[in-house]
Amino acid sequence: MAFLDIRRLRKSYGLAVALDGVDLSVEEGEFITLLGPSGSGKTTLLMSIAGFIKPDGGGIVLSGTDVTDLDPEDRNFGLVFQGYALFPHLTVRDNVAFPLKVRKWQKRAIAERVDQMLALVxxxxxxxxxxxxxxGGQQQRVALARALAYSPRLLLLDEPLSALDRSLRGTMQRELKRLHRETGVTFIFVTHDQEEAYAMSDRIAVFQNGRIVQIGAPREIYRHPASRFVAGFIGGNNLIRARFSSETGTLSLLGREIPAPPHFDPASHSRDGEVSAWIRSEDIAIGGGEGHHQTFEVTVVDRAFHGAGDRITVKAAEGEELALFLADGSADAVAIGAPLQCRVRPDQIGFLFPD
Ligand SMILES: Nc1ncnc2c1ncn2[C@@H]1O[C@H](COP(=O)(O)OP(=O)(O)O)[C@@H](O)[C@H]1O
Ligand SMILES: [Mg+2]
Structure with a gap:
């Protein structure tokens, strides 16, 4: 049995369905991220786990005990929000001590624990x-110390870093990972930022319209998106419409007719000949390459320097825009408005189950 088991959780606000039957199992000590666009139900799930939202149906089981009807204070979970929700009139020390005073800890035990938490952050x-x-970063550290002070079994974090600037965010991401490692507490972290989810998580649960549509390790989700929505949302992918001909066994895509590669399965990847395909921007190169590459002709629309490489936008045969990420300096020869030959390996073309 998992540490935390969420079963068939449902919640609606009038006609708006915020949670549409969510199943999620979390292992003890895991760092799991809920990733999805705004309005997809992430906060509603987190607040249901915390006990502040009462679900319409389904259940939440922690270590074998059904906690669905418990009050928030009886669940004893730590909570950290984007707004730090610190007490403005209390010192840092008294903010961190507050939840321990509420729990009627002894004075000396509180002093020791607060010292320990302040050192930790x-x-x-x-x-x-x-x-x-x-x-801002220091305030967020106080909020973390306060949430971890009473050794909660579970720490729930709702977009805690989104108010911070880019460089501070990177620092706090590493800080959070370190706190996770050093405390061993199970973290459930919410973000709408794919890169943040990739950087931090053991597993990512992708939300769409109140459902978890894919769950897996960051690498797995990046390499094997389960649907057009996931492929588009997680970034770095070019989504392409293609056609499959069962007579010739060929795919028509990007203005070319190519033999369908072995990993293409007509039964599951095509519907009435229509195919959804994707290619990662770093898997497209420029120039002809060798025999096992498929080439296609495009026109360059834009070129943008990105430090570690260049992002090139091109227009393919049927007007589709594609992004290329070139990390090898080959973008130097690319001119906006000029025709360009590109190449991709057929085994790097992904195919999706139609939505
Ligand atoms: N208190 C509320 N009253 C009415 N609708 C709500 C309320 N809270 C959330 N919703 C709706 O539920 C859906 C999910 O919201 P939320 O869980 O906040 O999404 P997220 O955190 O992913 O942005 C949205 O459509 C939102 O408008
Ligand atoms: Mg939210």
Missing amino acids: GLDQLAARKPRELS
């Missing part, structure tokens, strides 16, 4: 400050 020198005297 690197704020021991700032214990006497008020929240307004701290930067």
